[in-house]
Amino acid sequence: MTTDLNTLLTALYVKIDDEIGGTRCMGRPPLLSDSELVCLAVAQALLGYHSESRWLRYANKHLTGMFPYLPQRAGCNKRLRSTLGLGKRMIRELAMDSDFWFDNLWITDSTPVPCGMSRPTVQRSNLGPVLV
DSSP states (O other): OOHHHHHHHHHHHHHHHHHHOOOOOSSSOOSSOHHHHHHHHHHHHHTTOOOHHHHHHHHHHHOTTTOSOOOOHHHHHHHHHHTHHHHHHHHHHHHHHSGGGGOOOOOOOOOOOOOSOSHHHHHHSTTHHHHO
C-alpha cells in the first residue's frame, strides 16, 4: 500500500465518520462499522474497481492494516444494500466539498446524429462522388 492511498483512505474515513457518526444503536455491534463500510465503497468507486470481487481481493491483500475485518462478497453486498442511503449521502457530501460542485461546467451529449443521409442530399454535397 502506498502512502498516498493510506492518506486518502484515512482522510476519507475521518470525513465519513464525522458525517455519519454512530448510526447503529440496536443489536450487537458489527465487526465492520457503517463508516468503514461506506469508506470502502467510496474508495472502490474512487479507485475505479467495477468488480466487487476484484475490489475485495485487492482490499484483503493491501488494506488489512486499515480494515482488520473485511466481509465476504455476499455479506459485503448485503450490508452495502442496507446502507445505500448513507453511501449516497456521503458521495453527495464529498461532491459538495470538491471544487467542481460550483463550477460552471456544462456536460453535453456528443452522440453523433446521422443527418443528410438521403441519396439526393449526398449527391448535392461535395462528398457526393466519394459516398455514392
